[in-house]
Amino acid sequence: GENVEQHPSTLSVQEGDSAVIKCTYSDSASNYFPWYKQELGKRPQLIIDIRSNVGEKKDQRIAVTLNKTAKHFSLHITETQPEDSAVYFCAVGGSTGFQKLVFGTGTRLLVSP
């Protein structure tokens, strides 16, 4: 089955710096790559997603890039703010044709003022 690896497990940055989180996956049939943000005690919330026919997608300070050949995708957050502090999960879907997501192990991002 699908296997998703996510790095780093923790990331500490200063406010205003950029943060990059990377994920690799194993199933070349996967075609949907969402990123979720989970604040402490809250539900995961989708922050951005990309489909396999697109190489890059941007939404204000957040961007995701996808390299299907290498089977990896990355989340980029620019001009980080303290409220960006949370756990970020990458996920992979689409290989089964149904709404199943396989998640990475998460990255705890801490943005210090």
Add this chain to the structure above:
Amino acid sequence: KAGVTQTPRYLIKTRGQQVTLSCSPISGHRSVSWYQQTPGQGLQFLFEYFSETQRNKGNFPGRFSGRQFSNSRSEMNVSTLELGDSALYLCASSLDQGAYNEQFFGPGTRLTVL
């Protein structure tokens, strides 16, 4: 529209008991997926239901089961509870319009097995 809701929010059970968790999807969403979240294993897919049928199943023992009703509400059941079943159980709903759709998560049910 109201978001995904889950009941109960917290549950404490003892080993050997069984438990039923409930999930109400966003109005109009027909697909409901369930995930188990633990500190050690992260978010793991349990199963997905669409139009009252289980379409996909993760690698969990048969003690974990679910169902979906005609109004798309879903329940999951865990029988013969074990200590390792302590986790946050999340359900997510999506429109499922052919292509992959965004999944909206509920707040989760925190299950503690003593």
